[in-house]
Amino acid sequence: MKTYRVGIIGLGRMGSTIDDEGHTPLPYSIAAACRASERLEIAAGCDLRPERREDFSSRWGVRALYEEFTEMVREESPDIVAVCTTASGLQKPAREAPDASFRGDSHAELAVALAELGVPMLYVEKAMASSMAAADDIRDAVSRHGTVFNTGVLRRFDNRYGVVRDAVLRGDVGEPRAAVHYARSSLMHGHIHSIDTLSWLIGDPAITSVRGEIDPRDYVIENDHIPYDPTATYELAFENGVRAWSIPAAGWEYEIIGAEGTIRSLNNGAAASLRKVHDQGGDRKGRSNWDETPFEFVTPRSTVVSCLEDLVDAYETGRKSLGRIEIAHHITEACIAVAESHRRGGAWVDLPLASRDLYIWHV
Secondary structure (H helix, E strand, C coil), rough: CCEEEEEEECCHHHHHHHHHCCCCCEEEEEEEHHHCCCCCCEEEEECCCCHHHHHHHHHHHHCCCCCCCHHHHHCCCCCEHHHCCCCCCCCCCEEEEEEEECCCCHHHHHHHHHCCCCCCCECHHHHHHHHHHHHHHHHHHHHHHCCCEECCHHHHHHHHHHHHHHHCCCCCCCCEEEEEECCCCCCCHHHHHHHHHHHHHHHCCCEEEEEEEECCCCCCCECCCEECEEEEEEEEECCCCEEEEEEEECCCEEEEEECCCCEEECCCCEEEEHHHHEECCCCCCCCCCEEECCCCCCCCCCHHHHHHHHHHHCCCCCCCCCCHHHHHHHHHHHHHHHHEEEEEEEEEECCCCCCCCEEEEEE
């Protein structure tokens, strides 16, 4: 069994230390996932901060440390590079763009450069780009070089959501009619997850149009620039007729409602509830009785290990990765379209977007 060498750019939370914060299922950082997988090994680490490099070396016993990522790629020839920097390139605790002209897009810039350098496989933290112009650049570079690609929208690699998806796709709730995400969330840091997960749960049909709004409703987007990651809500129309909504309340949960039942992922994936229509005829007012149905759940596995090993399997077999560039690009566009709809007064916005320049800063 071949082992693949992983280089990590950005040796902070996702690259190295996030497991210390109690996230589940473990392992969660890229470094910890590499140590847990028989298919992966840590080849090198790269960070602008010397103290981060020193901590990474002490924590993981890695001696191949670099300040400049091109040197790391040239010297170490990693099979996979994981981009774990901030999206903007600004060091935390930065919470917004320093001025109206700032358009830092570290994830996108690194992804393009790494594809051009010939790295075979890429993991890129979410959101992969802060504008569609940058997302287009990634798509073009990855497609041109045949780079196997996944992003850090990890619920599509979570077996707890996988069994919910399986139930939907085998028809346990009948034909899907609606999908709902529950929780108040920011657009680029949070709803990149929620839109991706809703899409994944119903089989990744194309999103044809989007409408949404930013909180506060009277926020005015100027010069194609949003200098912070805004809280937002949205409605999506999928090509298969499913409509999806975000509800800015309750805990982080998802629900798929079909013609014959509903299935809800509970408590951020910790459980699931399946209800089936007991009386499909209903009464004269259209009401039906929905009964709880036993649903076999699963022991959770590390989403990060699953994501990285999916890259390896896709690379070895030639199949598309689960978070392939076409899907990551499409979900990014839907996310940015929420802000574009807000700019148009909450109107429906068709995909693909005509304008590619709207930039949304995020961490």
